[in-house]
Amino acid sequence: MAARQIHDSSQNSDGPFVAINCAAIPDELFESELFGYADGAFTNSKSGGQSGLLESANNGTFFMDEINSLPMPQQAKLLRVLQEREVRPVGARKSIALNIKFVAACNHDLQEEVKVGRFREDLYYRLNVFMINLPSLRDRPDDIEPLTRHFISKLGQQYGIEVEAESLVQVLMPRFHQFDWPGNVRQLENLLERLLVSTTLYTSIGEFASRLEDLAPELFSSHLQVSLGSDAGHLQAVEKEEILKILDRFGGNKTQTAEYLGISQTTLWRRLKQMGVGKGAG
Structure with a gap:
């Protein structure tokens, strides 16, 4: 973008x-x-x-x-x-x-x-003629809500889904602002695509909200929430734990794991290599 x-x-x-x-x-x-x-x-x-x-x-x-x-x-x-x-x-x-x-x-x-x-x-x-630093999404929390509104509108048009955008935003923001977003904007869009399609399964936003933890369990993983007192070493350990958990959930399938985390397969492969994790399913 x-x-x-x-x-x-x-x-x-x-x-x-x-x-x-x-x-x-x-x-x-x-x-x-x-x-x-x-x-x-x-x-x-x-x-x-x-x-x-x-x-x-x-x-x-x-x-x-x-x-x-x-x-x-x-x-x-x-x-x-x-x-x-x-x-x-x-x-x-x-x-x-x-x-x-x-x-x-x-x-x-x-x-x-x-x-x-x-x-x-x-x-x-x-x-390196001119450099632009794009901070991680976790470092610019004020962008989360406008990006969420943008993707709800964009994805709603793409899938032909009519949704109470304001009500959906109100349900998601408390959890979105607590989440660490390791996959940045790509993960935000990926997650919103999953959630927006899921809204069609329920008769109301209230019913959807009651099932949010089942639909997006990563938002409720306490060890992934931002902790201002955490140092880099702790955050790396947390990231490793989450990646291994998701990898195990998909039986070692790296393609599905990367899609779920909202990162590229190359990024996932690099993280696994840094973590010393051996080869598994593709």
Whole structure:
């Protein structure tokens, strides 16, 4: 949402907005996906070649989410594009000039990633022209209610559900303001989608409210509620406990666990790796 707002406010607003999740692009497809390829560039390549995502973003904005997930070889290739402002499709002889506003997002401190050798220092400084810090949802509680109203309206239109929005907000706010929101805005939207659809099962908001704990048990997990006196170590332990509990609930299925927590599978995989949890169901 922030990246699109940057695009809409830029000189390239009339151009395309192209977004990629860097963690979701397989290493072997990085060049062909981003740079494109010429006719006959490799076996089974599409006849006539194919334009890459960078070329499709020309005269617009190219948003790279979770850029800290890019492996080192891909970081070097991206750096070359940023420096030269041109891209050469795989197997092509000529390069294509680029007029693109690049926006990158990460869920880690890139300076720390540079220090430990997981992110190229030259790429970091090439990207770090202007930085915007987006605080976690738990750090901006005043945003919870307007975001809730926005998503109720948006999802209501999407699913064709008519609901007493004001009454629903009044039911949810006490619990929403106590919750820690480890999955941030994505988790808020995911949870509201579940709850809004669930309202159709009940004849009144009052009946829905009486079943809220069954519908959203995470809101009633006392160890997940914000504690101003908690230190970082305690919060990490709490997060680990909650993730393992949800993972166990879904029989080790990481896809369902990530969806339930409102985070990406890549983020969940990274958290499990940091916690030293072994491989389980996909």
